Amino acid sequence: MMVPRVAGAGRRSVLLLGALLAAFVAAPFFVNDYLLTVLILSLYFAYIGQAWNIMMGFAGQLSLGHAIYIGLAAYVAATLFTRLGIDPWIGFAAAIPVAAACGAVIGFLAFRFGVAGVYFAILTIAFAEFARIGFDNWNLVNASSGLFLPVTQYAHNDVWRLRGDPTMFYYVILAATAVAFVLCHLLLRSRIGYCWLAIREDEEAARAAGIDTFRYKMYAVTISAAVTSFAGVFYAFFYNNLFPEQVFGISRSIEIILGPIIGGVGTLFGPILGAFVLTGLAETLNFVISASGLDLPGATQVFYGVCLLVVMAALPDGVWPPLARRLGVSGDVK
Amino acid sequence: MTLLKLDSVSKRFRGLVAVDQVSFAVPQGAIFAVIGPNGAGKTTLFNMIAGAMAPDAGAIVFAGEAIHGLAADAVCRRGIARTFQLVRPFPALTVEDNVLIGALLHRHEVGAARVHAHALLARLDLLDKRQRIAATLTLPDRKRLEVARALATEPRLLLLDEVMAGLRPTETDRMVAILRALNRDSGLTILLIEHVMRAVMALASRVLVLDHGVAIAQGPPEEVVRDPTVVQSYLGAEAD
Amino acid sequence: MPLDVYLNVAVGGVLTGLVYGLMALGLSVIFGVVRVVNFAHGEMMTIAMFIAVVAFSAFHIDPLILLVPSAAVLFVFGYSLQAALINPFITRPEHAQFLLLLAVAIIISNALLIVFGPDARSVQTAYALASFQLGPLIIDASKLYAAAAAVVFTAALFAFFRFTLVGTAIRACADNYTGAQVVGLDVKRLYALTFGLGAACVGAAGTMLTLVVDTTPLVGPSYTLLAFVIVITGGLGSLPGALLGGVLIGLTEALAGLTFTPSLKSMFAFAVLVLVLLFRPQGLLGRRSA
Incomplete structure (x- = not known):
């Protein structure tokens, strides 16, 4: 399911990206509140998908516990805000090292002791579950009864304190997604990116080419965790409530990886496309179900499962690479 | 000057001795071939030099430094590069x-x-x-x-694991020419495992013959191919 | 707390652990032969749990009677899953198979959620509250029956692998895939049979577990994870290791639940996992790879 790297940026890709960005910037002027929420959710998943893709798509390390980085960051920023009145961006600065350190611990345990492949994936789930149960019983963060952020009406949007209307949150997550895109692009073209790709393709051959695979895998897990942490801060301040079950649950971790898999693992644009396809379809489904007056709590998840199944069987490289070929741009957009 | 020196290197797998006290020295600038029948322990020997596995006993010294037990990437950084028997780009x-x-x-x-x-x-x-x-x-x-x-x-030393295997004669000649040019132009030392005797004869200045993990002969290729033990255990058996 | 309380809880933990062991055994059998990591293991168990719960509430059929029928249903399910869905994926990368089973897992647990709703269900047998007194020990009847059934089932499985022709063929297949093909074994069918057997194990374990725990559609993932923890702890590919791991994890959970709070008990199972990975990565009974 790995996608070959095609060199040559091509003016076409740049033009398409420019048009897309313009459309995103203009979107809030044309959509209603409901659609705006769907767009925010899609961008949120696009952002996390890109962060996850650094580990799996670039370095070939399957993490199924990425919710732990979101949850930790969310709790760090929210706790600092509610207990000490510390602003979210400073909370974010505090959350980055926490998430990165957590990634480093998981990575160290796994990579030092030869826990690889799906066993690595299982270890990441185990850690996320460990955190979920821990937070569920930790009174400092209100345990299972949840942590709530005070919601007060603000006269104007305050980006510094992340208090404001959905349009503000939309632009915040849009900017974050764009920054993550550029970051991934730069990483992939750098020395570190090439070392990751080598490890993803064949770890033993990478080592024979002189790459210290342990070090580069550690970079992958810590960078991915650090990038993911912003999503946690955003989550906390957008939804204003945190429940361990909600943020650390296995299903959260799985939702994260669906977008990139459906869009195209290892590509730059795949995670973004996948997030929009998946969120869009899921919202349509929800709309149809609620319009028909049914109450089917697991329907969205079943739909996710079917999507994953169909894509795995029919499009092992994801939706983006064949689409990119049709559009005449590099499947890699770099 | 000796670039690579193996001293009584041994490796066992579940009691089976794959490489048994093998010693040899590769001079700087040489093209050195290791030949032997399948299962003679050639690739195991290579893997130990390249750091893919550690020897159970013995020493591997590269440019004056003991490298046995180092990881593959550390070995590569010291100047030993390898290819794989089954290609792995x-x-x-x-x-x-x-x-x-x-x-x-x-x-x-x-x-x-x-x-x-x-x-x-x-x-x-x-x-x-x-x-x-x-x-x-x-x-x-x-x-x-x-x-x-x-x-x-x-690298200062290039390890080639059956790089000619599966090539047609014209392709083999092309590879031989490339390797010879590399050795001549930049003084690159080459250690190769090879089955294709035509390539060995054309390239190697020195040959080591492995059989059941034991070095049974060593010397210039013309001498080694006439050695009766070698002929009996290897060349004779493979001759058509 | 007096010592006999600990002792009683420990015995309960070991008994539950035997059922866990049977569940993990299924995972180990599938991995050992088919080389596929069954990420839908806990979810498949949930199917069996619902069979038992529904049969009990609708027809008052004791889960102990359902042991074999329920295992048979899961066998058919596992066989079909492997034949229809996983066999075409057999040459794909490891993580692709893993994600395929993840998709199956999501579909199973949420389909159960749609059909049965989120509420917890349980089996209230006549002996639900009964217990045996053995010296200072008080042993729950439910746990004892569940464990005994699990042990019988496990013994039957071991006997199958050792004494039957198909069992021998499956073991040959696990040792050497190409070799098995060369001697004319229908490997794909053997794979399907093996997946079926693994599913039957988890089916039997799930049926027994309804005597001990409540059933909800969404317990699957945590049991999948528990099965992995057990298998890695016991040693990959080691069938006795799966049983030993099951007992050890059952014991750990029980004692942790008693000493701290029950909701923290799985944290200790993960702690055992991390310790094993640190100090004995090949698992307790696993062989060190070359």
């Missing part, structure tokens, strides 16, 4: 990126590594295929790609 990457990754070992800038990669691709007749995906290449091309990637790490 990075399949989904382009030819250029494969070699570029090797070149990154001694170059920090991706741009500089790319320039170096191009020079090597030209040398190995792969420059016009540099944008191809490695998995789509033919076997001879993939073999040369692996040599190019190994060379990109700027």
Whole structure:
């Protein structure tokens, strides 16, 4: 399911990206509140998908516990805000090292002791579950009864304190997604990116080419965790409530990886496309179900499962690479 | 001057002795061949030199430093590059990126590594295929790609594991010519495992014969092929 | 707390652990032969749990009677899953198979959620509250029956692998895939049979577990994870290791639940996992790879 790297940026890709960005910037002027929420959710998943893709798509390390980085960051920023009145961006600065350190611990345990492949994936789930149960019983963060952020009406949007209307949150997550895109692009073209790709393709051959695979895998897990942490801060301040079950649950971790898999693992644009396809379809489904007056709590998840199944069987490289070929741009957009 | 020296190196797998107290020395600038029937322990020997596995006993000294037990990447950084018996280029990457990754070992800038990669691709007749995906290449091309990637790490010693196997005679001659030129022009020391005797005779200045993990003969190729023990245990058995 | 309380809880933990062991055994059998990591293991168990719960509430059929029928249903399910869905994926990368089973897992647990709703269900047998007194020990009847059934089932499985022709063929297949093909074994069918057997194990374990725990559609993932923890702890590919791991994890959970709070008990199972990975990565009974 790995996608070959095609060199040559091509003016076409740049033009398409420019048009897309313009459309995103203009979107809030044309959509209603409901659609705006769907767009925010899609961008949120696009952002996390890109962060996850650094580990799996670039370095070939399957993490199924990425919710732990979101949850930790969310709790760090929210706790600092509610207990000490510390602003979210400073909370974010505090959350980055926490998430990165957590990634480093998981990575160290796994990579030092030869826990690889799906066993690595299982270890990441185990850690996320460990955190979920821990937070569920930790009174400092209100345990299972949840942590709530005070919601007060603000006269104007305050980006510094992340208090404001959905349009503000939309632009915040849009900017974050764009920054993550550029970051991934730069990483992939750098020395570190090439070392990751080598490890993803064949770890033993990478080592024979002189790459210290342990070090580069550690970079992958810590960078991915650090990038993911912003999503946690955003989550906390957008939804204003945190429940361990909600943020650390296995299903959260799985939702994260669906977008990139459906869009195209290892590509730059795949995670973004996948997030929009998946969120869009899921919202349509929800709309149809609620319009028909049914109450089917697991329907969205079943739909996710079917999507994953169909894509795995029919499009092992994801939706983006064949689409990119049709559009005449590099499947890699770099 | 000796570049690589093995001293009583042994390796066992579940009681089976794969390599039994093998000693030899590869002089700087030599082309040294290790031959022997299948299962003689040649690849195990290679894996120990390259750091893919540690010997159970004995010493491996490279350029005056004991390297046995070092990890493969550490061995590579000290100047030993290898190819694999079953070729292992990075399949989904382009030819250029494969070699570029090797070149990154001694170059920090991706741009500089790319320039170096191009020079090597030209040398190995792969420059016009540099944008191809490695998995789509033919076997001879993939073999040369692996040599190019190994060379990109700027080794002092190149380990080649059956790099001629599966090649047609014309392809073999081409590879022989490339290796000989590398040895002549840059003084690269080469240690190769080889089955293709025609390549061994054409290239090697010294040959070691392994049989059941034991070094049974060592010397210039013309002498070794006349050695009665060698003829009996290996060459005779493989002759058509 | 007096010592006999600990002792009683420990015995309960060991008994539950035997059922866990049977569940993990299924995972180990599938991995050992088919080389597929069954990420839908806990979810498949949930199917069996619902069979038992529904049969009990609708027809008052004791889960102990359902042991074999329920295992048979899961066998058919596992066989079909492997034949229809996983066999075409057999040459794909490891993580692709893993994600395929993840998709199956999501579909199973949420389909159960749609059909049965989120509420917890349980089996209230006549002996639900009964217990045996053995010296200072008080042993729950439910746990004892469940464990005994699990042990019988496990013994039957071991006997199958050792004494039957198909069992021998499956073991050959696990040792050497190409070799098995060369001698003319229908490997794909053997794979399907093996997946079926693994599913039957988890089916039997799930049926027994309804005597001990409540059933909800969404317990699957935590049991999948528990099965992995057990298998890695016991040693990959080691069938006795799966049983030993099950007992050890059952014991750990029980004692942790007693000493701290029950909701923290799985944290200790993960702690055991991390310790094993640190100090004995090949698992307790696993062989060190070359």
